[in-house]
Amino acid sequence: MIAVSFDNPFFDQITRYPVQFAAPVFFGDSPNIxxxxxxNNGTAALVKLGDKYLAVT
Structure with missing residues (x-):
C-alpha cells in the first residue's frame, strides 16, 4: 500500500480523520467465502428524515 501525504499537515489530517469511523459493509456474499x-468502495451520508433513513452518496 502506498502512503499518501500532503505538504500541508492540515490536509494530511483531514484525509485521515474519516477512516477512524469507517466500517465495511457487504452486499451479498462476503469476499472471504x-x-x-x-x-468496490464508496461513501455515503446517512440522513434521518422523520422515522426513515436515507443514504446520500
Missing part, C-alpha cells in the same frame, strides 16, 4: 465476489 465467494470466489466471484468483487470489492
Amino acid at each position: 465467494s470466489n466471484s465476489a468483487s470489492l
